[in-house]
Amino acid sequence: MAMLQVDVWRGREDGRYQRFEVPREESQTVLDVVTYIQRHLEPALAYRFACRVGMCGSCAMTVNGVARWTCRTHIARVARDDRLEIGPLANLPVIRDLATDMREFFDKWARAKGQFAPTATRKDAPARVPPGSRSRATANAGIECIGCGVCYASCDVVAWNRDYLGPAALNRAWTLVNDVRDGARVERLRAVSGDAGCHSCHTHMSCAERCPKQLSPTASIAGLKRAAALALLKGEL
Amino acid sequence: MSGDLRARNHPAWWAFVVHRLSGLALAAFLPLHFWALGQALQGEAALDAFLRWTEQPLVKASEWGIVVLLAAHAAGGLRLLALELLPWRDWQKSLLALAAGVTLAAGLALALAL
Amino acid sequence: MSPRGEVALWIAQRASAAVLALCVLVHIAVMVYAVQGGLSAGEILGRTRGSAGWAAFYAVFVAAVAAHAPIGLRAIAIEWLGWRGRSLGVALHLFAALLLVLGLRAVWAVFA
Numbered sequence: 001m002a003m004l005q006v007d008v009w010r011g012r013e014d015g016r017y018q019r020f021e022v023p024r025e026e027s028q029t030v031l032d033v034v035t036y037i038q039r040h041l042e043p044a045l046a047y048r049f050a051c052r053v054g055m056c057g058s059c060a061m062t063v064n065g066v067a068r069w070t071c072r073t074h075i076a077r078v079a080r081d082d083r084l085e086i087g088p089l090a091n092l093p094v095i096r097d098l099a100t101d102m103r104e105f106f107d108k109w110a111r112a113k114g115q116f117a118p119t120a121t122r123k124d125a126p127a128r129v130p131p132g133s134r135s136r137a138t139a140n141a142g143i144e145c146i147g148c149g150v151c152y153a154s155c156d157v158v159a160w161n162r163d164y165l166g167p168a169a170l171n172r173a174w175t176l177v178n179d180v181r182d183g184a185r186v187e188r189l190r191a192v193s194g195d196a197g198c199h200s201c202h203t204h205m206s207c208a209e210r211c212p213k214q215l216s217p218t219a220s221i222a223g224l225k226r227a228a229a230l231a232l233l234k235g236e237l
Numbered sequence: 238m239s240g241d242l243r244a245r246n247h248p249a250w251w252a253f254v255v256h257r258l259s260g261l262a263l264a265a266f267l268p269l270h271f272w273a274l275g276q277a278l279q280g281e282a283a284l285d286a287f288l289r290w291t292e293q294p295l296v297k298a299s300e301w302g303i304v305v306l307l308a309a310h311a312a313g314g315l316r317l318l319a320l321e322l323l324p325w326r327d328w329q330k331s332l333l334a335l336a337a338g339v340t341l342a343a344g345l346a347l348a349l350a351l
Numbered sequence: 352m353s354p355r356g357e358v359a360l361w362i363a364q365r366a367s368a369a370v371l372a373l374c375v376l377v378h379i380a381v382m383v384y385a386v387q388g389g390l391s392a393g394e395i396l397g398r399t400r401g402s403a404g405w406a407a408f409y410a411v412f413v414a415a416v417a418a419h420a421p422i423g424l425r426a427i428a429i430e431w432l433g434w435r436g437r438s439l440g441v442a443l444h445l446f447a448a449l450l451l452v453l454g455l456r457a458v459w460a461v462f463a
Contacts, residue, residue, distance in 0.1 A: 065243030205249035274457035284392035
């Protein structure tokens with residue numbers, strides 16, 4: 001039976017890789033490998049998963065240097081010469097082994113004003129939003145984000161500038177800027193144009209390259225840059 | 238940069254590296270360029286002395302290099318303007334190929350002229 | 352920097368970029384033409400001295416560069432050097448002034 005040589009990160013930021021030997025199966029994902037290790041070889045291994053079918057984003061880790069959903073990454077695609085390197089998501093504090101502290105990721109979501117600001121009450125009729133309208137189509141292009149953190153882990157600007165709001169938070173802000181029911185447009189544009197906001201994006205497109213849902217935070221951030229510029233020129237900012 | 242290229246080895250990222258490094262090189266070069274031209278204030282002879290210095294092969298090669306960097310930075314910059322200002326479309330990926338092509342053409346044109 | 356400041360810098364960078372795109376295109380074309388058969392001060396200055404149109408063109412070029420380069424360097428300073436705040440602003444303004452002064456001096460030297 002073929003065996004995989006798997007290097008798994010142990011410890012916190014100042015940890016090291018530990019090698020495990022895992023039986024290679026016919027149809028196997030990286031999550032299967034991690035689960036095998038935890039169940040049979042190292043019960044103390046810390047890692048996260050939930051749905052294991054590519055819907056929740058909890059299992060995101062760094063596989064051979066690249067951020068991916070481990071439940072949707074087949075060994076056949078990544079294990080060259082039967083070797084694998086598995087580490088926690090980059091750009092986030094490490095709690096232990098493969099589990100990262102996602103708090104700053106979600107804090108930045110809030111800082112970018114990624115919350116919907118209602119303008120109607122239950123007494124009003126439901127809003128009528130044509131799904132084919134430009135703003136709705138634009139918003140729809142970005143709303144499938146499930147907050148997995150892969151884009152954030154892939155972004156160099158996040159690595160270079162710890163205050164940078166990051167692709168996911170900015171993408172969410174853009175979907176709300178395009179939501180005609182939302183009432184906080186100008187505050188949101190101010191929130192995303194600050195010191196470490198949308199203008200810090202240099203179009204590396206690593207986020208769009210890696211997003212498991214094929215979203216393009218780069219496109220959303222470009223939209224924010226245009227919207228902020230228009231707002232300044234119109235005297236709204 | 239941590240130096241791990243595995244996640245970064247895709248076209249748009251390399252485009253960024255070229256754009257940033259070429260911009261840095263140009264920013265360093267320009268004060269020298271302006272100063273050299275300003276030598277003409279001291280009269281033709283001063284400028285000629287400088288021009289003779291630039292005839293050295295290494296300097297000529299660097300000049301060609303600077304022009305290629307300028308062409309690369311400008312073509313890359315136009316690509317960025319398109320990405321930031323135009324509505325997002327799939328063909329924008331080929332903007333990179335276009336920018337690279339234009340840069341190459343400029344470099345060749347100058348190489349032939351020099 | 353405030354949102355207004357950041358947005359203003361972004362606009363200035365893109366606007367100067369658009370101006371520079373045109374200037375650079377013309378400049379490279381002219382240079383490829385001019386270097387044919389070697390360069391000499393007499394040749395260059397014979398063509399350029401007294402040319403008000405070209406002087407205006409290159410003055411605009413210099414101004415656009417003096418705006419564009421420091422804003423670009425700002426991102427590099429913040430991201431790769433961890434340099435922020437007032438001292439960075441001062442340094443960048445000084446660099447802009449350097450480019451403007453040396454550049455306009457060069458325009459004067461070559462075209463006046």
